[in-house]
Amino acid sequence: MNSYHVLELVGEGSFGRVHKGRKRFTGQVVALKFMPKLGRSEKELRNLKREIDIMRDLQHPNIVQLFDSFETETEVVVVTEYAEGQLFQILEDDGSLPENQVCTIACQLVSALYYLHSHRILHRDMKPQNILLGKSGVVKLCDFGFARAMSVSTLVLTSIKGTPLYMSPELVEEKPYDHTADLWSLGCILYELHTGAPPFYTNSIFHLVQLIVRDPVKWPETMSDTCMSFLKGLLTKDPQKRLSWPDLLHHPFVADGVLVLSDTSLFSPLTVTPSPDVLAQKIKQVAEKSVPTSSGSRLLRRAREQRENGNKREPSGTDSTKVSLRLIFFICIIGCTEKKSLLFIFLKILFFILDLHSFLSAVLLVFTKDPYSCVPLFSENGSKCLYTLGLLLGTDCLHLFANGNPGRPEVDLSHDSLSALSCHLLCFPFALDLPSHTMSTILQLYDSCGIAASLLQVWAFSCSNKDLVDKHNFLMQPRITLALVWHVIQTLPPPLLELPLSLLSRLVLCDPQRSVAHLRKAASGFFSAPQDSQLTSAGHQPPLTRTASSLLCELLQLDELWDSAVELLTLLSQVARCPPSPASLQLNVEASVLQQALTHAYDQIRAATCRLLGNLHPFRPPTPDTLQLNIFKGTIGCLHDSFMPVRRMACRAVGNWLGYIAATFEKGSGSTGWGKEKAQNKLRCLDIEEACDLEAIAEQAVDDEEVRRWTEEARRTATLLAALITDPDAITRRHCCTALGNLVKVDAAVPLLLEEGVPSLLLRAACTDSHNAVRQAAIATLSLYTQQDAIRQVLISLDATKKLLQASHQAPPQCDIHQLIGQLQASPAHQK
Incomplete structure (x- = not known):
């Protein structure tokens, strides 16, 4: 904020407030948009970040330019170019515009949309309120809060976004749609500029739906044939027949005035005629994403009901x-x-x-x-x-x-x-x-x-199956609630799964132990390996069409399903945190799907995957293929991820797995590599609800080569973890200290820890870190390190006792700093 002078307030709403501003030392006039973090969900903040990411790469004279964005403790601040007026204000003041001015605005909006669609970006909220007027009448498209950058594999969307007056028929009918929905909205805006009112207008949202879907547009006699032809093309109800790219550019109404910026780096733009293969794939996606209903969309059904009820009886004044x-x-x-x-x-x-x-x-x-x-x-x-x-x-x-x-x-x-x-x-x-x-x-x-x-x-x-529910005891039986929600998740199409998955996660959180037990019983085939599913469901319930692996794999493919994938991973993580008894079924997710999620483009998916892996045991039965060494390598790779929540969850997961490796492959336990008797004492600070079933794990044979590969990969974490001791995020630093405490128990890890200077870094964290939890974790790990003679000598040479004594004056009462000092002062023989 030190770079800008905040001037007068120019707008305010539920999103926040907008001030006119001026950049220091240059005098450049800007718009400062302040959006408070308080009261916003994590998803809203993600969407805000997505909006900023989209705007940052846009460079077009008819699109508001993003200059800067940053965060304070309480707000997200976006700095854009400043425009004096808004298009809707002209409509309010003047009612309508001359056709030649409508044409000028049309050319600029077509140019902006062509630029967006060529970069595979849909605006999804085209309306006069989102069109600004700069100097000399230059039109500026703004507000990309609903915008969506479509991946190459995504050809249609399903989420309903926009303002009803400017929504296309396919949108209000809740059908899959593409970039032509923006072109319908453009037609509505230009029609309103020409006539003074949108093509479909009513005070009733239900009546509006009916008008948009069924009624023809009324064309004024004052409109020229060229303009009418252009708007008729844009306001065609069938999106397949709607005027679109590239024909739109050559229409006589705008052919001479559209600015097209050349860009040779474009890949698969939406502004070219799709190939037969792409068209076939698009038709397939439309069929897959269409939600069949008996009588159209919910809004349309409500409109029909209201119309029929209104025809029966019109209320009098009385x-x-x-x-x-x-x-x-x-x-x-x-x-x-x-x-x-x-x-x-x-x-x-x-x-x-x-x-x-x-x-x-x-x-x-x-x-x-x-x-x-x-x-x-x-x-x-x-x-x-x-x-x-x-x-x-x-x-x-x-x-x-x-x-x-x-x-x-x-x-x-x-x-x-x-x-x-x-x-x-x-x-x-x-x-x-x-x-x-x-x-x-x-x-x-x-x-x-x-x-x-x-x-x-x-x-x-x-x-239809009324026997599912005990009518008198329904609300007293959480297992039925969970079973019902689970039935919804099994039957709904993927685009509608985000809310049910979120609901199920929150139901599980209310009472984890009981809820997970009920859920495992209701959906055992979903969480288990295919062979387990067949055994469990035979004779009792029909086989389920979805498993955790199959559904996660499906949700990872299309970007509009990514938030649903995050919810599913969160649910799996909660189930994994409540380990079942040996006799019950285990959580099974295919390693190939987890590997795909670990390297996914969406930050939240990588973070949720690392959270899940932190709750899974790499050596738990039923099969060695459940979690492979490659998964551990992938999780280690996430330790230097640019997205903080990914680093945080990856650090926790790696720390837990290091503890399992140290306990499982204990040095001197024989050719199998399993230290069954002492393993109970080797698991330190594992962030999981219950101890693993070591007896069941010990039954599996692991050869020396497998032990060598796992321990070698574990030792590789020393360098990455050492760098995280000074990470900006306090929770990541705390997880890092815990992970380093588990790493010291891995065979031959001590020389690497000394080489990376880990004892010195931990000592600094124990004495000076700004968060008590980090200091306590560092002290606990140093207590383990004093049991290693080589590390203990290094700590003594660093004058650790004196530094810890000085830090003890600011240490919290529950801190173990004095116990650590006593360990450093004790003789090595006494410690052993």
Whole structure:
């Protein structure tokens, strides 16, 4: 921040704030975007980093240039070029633009999109608010928060991004899409510039979906034939027939004004006509990623339902007044009710007076008209709205309304009808652009009210196999909850797996030992080797179509599935942290898949893989092929990864494996290399829940050559670990100290440790590191080192006792520094 003067505030929103700024010593005017870290999830911060990475490489006159980016303790700061105005402000002030000006803007936006698409980047949020105006009327495309850089193997995307008014038909129908979705949005923007309104506009999101998918565009008589032809091409509903590259460049409306920057380094740009092979692969990906539904997308089904209900009965003015009064009455009831029993009474009275099903429909209508008015009901601690809707999700409230008022009209009182309306209401906050802290509060309230459990119950009762669930004890049996979520993971297509996998990981975290036991039982074939899966499932359950290896391999291929791969690796890591009994099935992941994950391009996948490996035993049965020496080599390679979380997890994993190697291949234990009796005492500081089953491991024979290869690879870590003692990350330094403590027990490792100056580095960490946990880990490792005569003599020559005594004045009470000093002062004979 010392390089910039922060001037006046020019904008503010849920993302943060934007200030005009000036660079010191040059006077260059810039825009400073401050985005707070507090309240943002790790995924949001990853997406922010992805946005910055995309913008950093963009160099085009019609795209806002990124000058700099950096982090403070509380904020991420992005520095870009400064533009005076926004396109939507002109629309608000002037309504529409002359066609010649529309043409000028069109040429510049086409130039920007051609540049992005030639670099395989989709913007995915084209709208007037994201188009800035620089000096001399130069158009600047900005806000790459939803942008996506597509790998060569990725030809279509599925995640729904953008603003509904400018979304293409395939997007609102939740179908796979490609770069032509940006071109539809471009058509919407140019149409709005010409006419003063988007091609499809309505206050109802459900009606908007219907218009975009079905209704034709209305063309004004004032539009020229050339302009109309161009916009008709862009606003073609079928993406396969939509005007696209390279034909778009040659359309008469923009042919003479588009700037195309030459770039010979482009590889497989989206701006050329795809080859037959690429087209066939694209069709295949569309088929694989399409999620079949009985009646179109969720939004479209809701639009159809609303239209059909609206045709049945149009409410009069009196009815509208009644709706408002009922809503006020409902809010008063849920606001003043404190106990469940009283709430049931009020709900019963309310139903007899108003007809609960119709009443909830009215509430849904009111929220649809003004969705932000519902936010306080979902985010304020005093509101009982969530508790009420949670009760209506459950089947135990139906008996309250079974004996209706004879004068009340007959309505469908099935559980499905009430739960569906409750689900619609519960979804509203997630369709709004809310600040992170508000959304966090809403999620906490959902959790405290048991909404997730109630939704699982709804899903269970709607399953075709009703015998899966004990209706009276459903919520008391976590094994059923886990089994249901697991069933979802086994049946959903890969693009929809991220949230279920995340949910399953969090369910496991709530009670690891019990949850993992239930999960292993429900999904044993998934975690085990293929032969184990067949034995377990024979006669009891149909064979599963997915295993941990097959699913992970699938998720690693396409970049839009990478976050799901991270969630799966996190789940596997948690399962591995709870070792099963010898009689139960082991976690099995193919070494080739783990090797692929270790060298993956996505930082978070490498970090999650190292976390998993830190919880796996390299020599645990059933087979030696489960984890090979190459996996250990790959993990060692991650010790110098540029991404800090990867180094941190790799250091922990390498440290654990060094402990297993030292315990397993103990010097002097015979030709097999196994030190069974003393192995119990050789495992030091292993970050795992339970000790390994050494008796089962000892049954496997490992020859001397295999022992030599493993110990040689272990000794190779000395150089890399020595460098990590001064790593900027404190947790990495702590893991490093622990790993070096395990390395000293590996055969012939002491000379290498002395050669790298490890005792001196550890002594410095023990005395001067800024984090107590690192100092304590260094002291614990030095205590082990004093048992080696050669290292002990080096420490004495470094005047370690005096330095440790000086450091002891600032040491925490629980620190073992005085015990280490005593070990250094004791005679070698006494130590032995």
